[in-house]
Amino acid sequence: MFDSLSTKLDYAIKSLKGEGKITEINVATTVKEIRRALVDADVNYKVAKSVTDKIKDEALGQDVLIAVKPGQLMVKIVADELTNLMGGTKVDINLTGEPAVVLVAGLQGSGKTTFSGKLGYLLKKQNRNVLLVACDIYRPAAIDQLKVLGEQAGVEVYAEPENRNAVEIARNAIAYAKEQRKKVVIVDTAGRLAIDEQMMREIAEVKKAIQPTETLFVVDSMTGQDAVNTAKAFNERLNFDGVVLTKLDGDSRGGAALSIRTVVEKPIKYIGTGEKLDAIDVFHPDRMAQRILGMGDVISLVERA
Amino acid sequence: EKTNTNFFNKLGKAMVGRSKVDEEVLDELENVLVSSDVGVDTTVKIIDAIEKRVARDLYLNATELDKILKEEIARLLNATQPDTAQGYDLPKVNGPYVILVVGVNGVGKTTTIGKLAAQFKKSGKKVILGAADTFRAAAVDQLKLWGERTGVPVVSHGMNTDPASVAFDAVKQGVEQGADVILIDTAGRLHNKVNLMNELAKIKRVMQKYIPEAPHEVMLVLDGSTGQNAMIQAKEFMRVTEVNALAITKLDGTAKGGVVIGISDQLSIPVKYIGVGEKVDDLQVFNKYEFVDSLFKKN
Ligand SMILES: Nc1nc2c(ncn2[C@@H]2O[C@H](COP(=O)(O)OP(=O)(O)OP(=O)(O)O)[C@@H](O)[C@H]2O)c(=O)[nH]1
Ligand SMILES: Nc1nc2c(ncn2[C@@H]2O[C@H](COP(=O)(O)OP(=O)(O)OP(=O)(O)O)[C@@H](O)[C@H]2O)c(=O)[nH]1
Ligand SMILES: [Mg+2]
Ligand SMILES: [Mg+2]
Numbered sequence: 001m002f003d004s005l006s007t008k009l010d011y012a013i014k015s016l017k018g019e020g021k022i023t024e025i026n027v028a029t030t031v032k033e034i035r036r037a038l039v040d041a042d043v044n045y046k047v048a049k050s051v052t053d054k055i056k057d058e059a060l061g062q063d064v065l066i067a068v069k070p071g072q073l074m075v076k077i078v079a080d081e082l083t084n085l086m087g088g089t090k091v092d093i094n095l096t097g098e099p100a101v102v103l104v105a106g107l108q109g110s111g112k113t114t115f116s117g118k119l120g121y122l123l124k125k126q127n128r129n130v131l132l133v134a135c136d137i138y139r140p141a142a143i144d145q146l147k148v149l150g151e152q153a154g155v156e157v158y159a160e161p162e163n164r165n166a167v168e169i170a171r172n173a174i175a176y177a178k179e180q181r182k183k184v185v186i187v188d189t190a191g192r193l194a195i196d197e198q199m200m201r202e203i204a205e206v207k208k209a210i211q212p213t214e215t216l217f218v219v220d221s222m223t224g225q226d227a228v229n230t231a232k233a234f235n236e237r238l239n240f241d242g243v244v245l246t247k248l249d250g251d252s253r254g255g256a257a258l259s260i261r262t263v264v265e266k267p268i269k270y271i272g273t274g275e276k277l278d279a280i281d282v283f284h285p286d287r288m289a290q291r292i293l294g295m296g297d298v299i300s301l302v303e304r305a
Numbered sequence: 306e307k308t309n310t311n312f313f314n315k316l317g318k319a320m321v322g323r324s325k326v327d328e329e330v331l332d333e334l335e336n337v338l339v340s341s342d343v344g345v346d347t348t349v350k351i352i353d354a355i356e357k358r359v360a361r362d363l364y365l366n367a368t369e370l371d372k373i374l375k376e377e378i379a380r381l382l383n384a385t386q387p388d389t390a391q392g393y394d395l396p397k398v399n400g401p402y403v404i405l406v407v408g409v410n411g412v413g414k415t416t417t418i419g420k421l422a423a424q425f426k427k428s429g430k431k432v433i434l435g436a437a438d439t440f441r442a443a444a445v446d447q448l449k450l451w452g453e454r455t456g457v458p459v460v461s462h463g464m465n466t467d468p469a470s471v472a473f474d475a476v477k478q479g480v481e482q483g484a485d486v487i488l489i490d491t492a493g494r495l496h497n498k499v500n501l502m503n504e505l506a507k508i509k510r511v512m513q514k515y516i517p518e519a520p521h522e523v524m525l526v527l528d529g530s531t532g533q534n535a536m537i538q539a540k541e542f543m544r545v546t547e548v549n550a551l552a553i554t555k556l557d558g559t560a561k562g563g564v565v566i567g568i569s570d571q572l573s574i575p576v577k578y579i580g581v582g583e584k585v586d587d588l589q590v591f592n593k594y595e596f597v598d599s600l601f602k603k604n
Contacts, residue, residue: 043534045339106451107341108583109411109528117442138583140450141443148442193558195528222412224342224532226560247410250495267404275410275441 007034009071016152022127031056034078041253043229043290047262055071055081075293082258082289090282094241095123098288099131099182105203105238106218107190107230111246111272115218116188117149118272118280123184124155133173134159135166135206136190146188153277166190167205173293175209182208187212194233199271204237215240216269219256227256228263235264245283246272326566331356331550334374339557341563341600342532347570351377361535375597381570382593393592395456395486396521401433401479403487403512403519404550405472407505409541410493410527413554415444417526419451420580421590425588430485435475436461437468438492448490448573454585468492468504469511476515489520496541506545524550524577527568539568554580561600 009030031052038048060252073302094100101120104112113136118128132150134157136142143159150157160175168189177185189206192199206214217240219227234240245257257268259275269281338348354377362369381431395402399553404421406414418434425432433450436459438444444459452459461474470490479487491508495502497538525548527535542548553562556579565576576591 025526037340040345040533042342042534045336085564101575107415107530107558109413113442137446140454143440144443144446193555195559211525220528220531222409222531222534224527224560224564225529226339226342226558230530247495248407249498250534251497251537253530256532 007071009074015286027056030074033059035292037293038255038258039293041223042048042222042227042255043292044225044255044259044263047228047259050132050262051081051085051258053175053196075295078298079286079289079293079295080130082292086258086261086285086288089268091242091269093216093269094214095128097182099174099177100184100214101210101212102184102186103207103210103212103215103238104186104188104218104244105234105240106151106237106244107192107220108194110218111244112191112218113145113149113188113274114243114275115216115246116146116186117153117155117268117282118277119279120150120155121269122280122305123186124153129181130155130184130185130186131173131177131180132157133170133185133187135170135173137166138190139162142188149277161204166202167209170206171209185210194230195211200233200237205213208237214242216242216244217220217266218244218246219260221245221254221256221271222252223248223256225259228259233259233266235266240264242267242269244268244270244272247281253294254288255292257288258292337468337601338563339560342535343358343400343600343604344533344536344567347381347563347567350570352379353554374498375594378396378566378600379593381434381566382596383569383573392429393421395425395430398518400516400519401476401484402521403476403479403489403516404522404524405491405509405512405520405546406524406526407548408493409495409528409538409544410441412493412526412528412531413552414438414493414526414598415447415451415490417524417552417554417578417580417588418490420585421488421578422451422457423455423585423586425486426455429456431483433475433479433482433484433487434459435454435472435487435489437471437475438490439464439466439468439471441493442500444490444492446575469508472508472553473511473515476512476519480515496538502541502545505542505596509546510575517539518583523548525574527557527562527565528564529579530558531564533564535564536568539572539574543572543574546567548574549574550574552578553591556599557581563600 007304035048035052039045043267055078078098104116106112116132120132123130127263132155134146143161147157160169160177163169243266246285271283272279273281274278311558358373406418408414412468434457435596436445436448445464460478462471475487521547525542551574553565556562579589579591581587
């Protein structure tokens with residue numbers, strides 16, 4: 001896509017040059033191409049619009065129009081801007097507290113249970129005494145799934161298979177963790193839609209009951225335009241601390257990352273890169289920006305030009 | 306439900322008696338489509354079609370425009386292929402009708418199978434499920450619970466066994482027990498993982514040793530909240546398994562699933578079912594007019 005975008009931009013900008021004067025109107029084509037490329041990468045269309053409006057001013061200031069490969073230079077400007085928007089400074093997970101409590105929330109099938117297992121495994125390897133808590137009382141075999149992952153990770157799993165009250169299970173689990181002198185408690189919850197009032201109330205109550213030090217919103221990197229609505233709604237209810245972006249081992253552009261980041265202004269703390277327990281990584285804004293634009297190593301390309 | 310009437314009024318007013326559509330109106334239409342995940346290419350295609358119709362028919366009011374717009378979009382959505390199941394009726398085949406269910410991780414394959422099992426059973430068919438996801442933690446347990454819930458037997462060899470041999474066994478037992486329909490659950494797999502995609506081809510081949518025409522249907526399950534990647538998913542799964550039916554899940558949320566318009570148009574795969582919840586009855590036969598209507602409904 002990078003190639004096709006920069007070629008399109010080359011073309012659009014070249015046709016501008018002929019006109020001699022840069023006006024709002026003749027920049028419009030260029031901006032439109034960029035906006036469409038972002039939307040095709042699943043960046044929310046409103047976010048794409050505000051991003052391109054900003055880029056327009058930037059680009060005009062930089063004499064893109066007299067560059068040899070204006071398209072590539074333009075794409076680099078876009079990539080830099082996206083990197084910026086996705087948060088320059090890295091924010092770590094907060095594990096203070098006795099025990100530290102991590103609440104994991106998100107839509108159905110986004111990868112919460114798998115991520116809970118991965119985080120448990122990661123922290124266990126750092127010699128922390130971890131407890132996984134099964135608060136999904138709805139999905140068939142959700143408890144079994146977490147138990148299997150806990151076993152693979154070598155982390156204890158707390159569950160109450162007969163209890164139909166997620167808030168109670170969470171509260172009991174914290175009491176148990178204190179008793180057992182656990183250092184970190186990771187609470188896996190059921191998938192829920194942001195418009196499901198009853199389920200949103202449940203997770204808000206779970207949060208209130210256990211006062212987590214870290215609430216994480218798990219989102220599938222393949223999510224489209226709706227990502228902003230969902231992230232906003234979860235954030236309004238939970239005021240989460242960070243985002244986990246899953247399934248990045250696929251080939252989605254992951255524009256949702258940019259949308260969420262700009263709309264809720266919460267850092268992306270982890271990424272999921274596979275189904276296995278060790279397929280977890282920290283987030284790199286620059287790589288994500290390049291991924292969204294579908295480019296390889298743009299910097300060197302620009303330098304060669 | 307609040308229909309986005311505002312949009313059509315605005316659109317209509319701006320266009321009555323004109324032979325050209327206002328740039329502003331087109332931008333608005335583009336926004337509605339793009340925000341439903343229709344994608345740029347398909348959106349441009351739809352807008353072009355509207356522009357042509359307007360140039361030809363002139364004097365459009367809001368109602369006419371509404372109608373034309375929906376017609377143009379619905380036209381891109383492929384009709385059901387006659388050789389696959391219509392609704393919950395199944396075409397007559399030699400022996401059981403075999404449905405292989407595929408898709409990327411977490412889209413709702415297992416849940417959709419549970420729901421379909423219930424519907425097929427309700428319409429008087431004998432159903433058997435095959436637990437060929439032997440990889441994801443507790444996947445077999447999950448399908449077994451759906452089997453219990455719907456009163457349908459599940460063929461399984463347990464976790465970490467060969468999925469192809471589970472599929473073979475499910476087909477064999479289905480034939481022996483005189484089943485009408487066999488649904489095979491598979492592990493979620495990302496379409497860019499070559500080994501996992503080849504495994505699907507193998508599952509297919511192995512079943513064909515028992516029933517040469519099987520699977521009669523390869524159903525690709527897509528998550529309704531997925532963006533443009535769904536198009537690539539469809540293309541890649543199509544390549545290895547000749548997908549001939551789609552199910553779109555999670556349309557009970559605020560996502561619109563618009564990417565399916567381009568998929569249906571470009572790849573000619575009909576959408577058969579939509580998932581609208583997590584419960585056993587939360588499955589509907591796809592209706593393209595209702596689907597198009599939903600694109601223009603405000604959340
Ligand atoms: N390829 C890949 N698959 C993943 C990743 N994370 C999770 N998955 C898979 O995605 C599917 C759903 O993951 P789960 O952890 O069950 O998702 P969940 O959010 O707990 O789902 P619910 O509890 O039903 O809402 C499973 O098949 C996982 O193996 C990832 O980073 N990469
Ligand atoms: N809201 C809603 N949730 C759904 C729908 N269909 C499935 N789900 C939920 O999505 C999650 C994943 O569903 P599964 O059926 O396990 O998905 P899968 O494709 O089999 O997942 P893997 O086998 O891990 O790849 C579960 O929490 C389901 O309850 C639907 O139509 N609407
Ligand atoms: Mg889960
Ligand atoms: Mg499954």
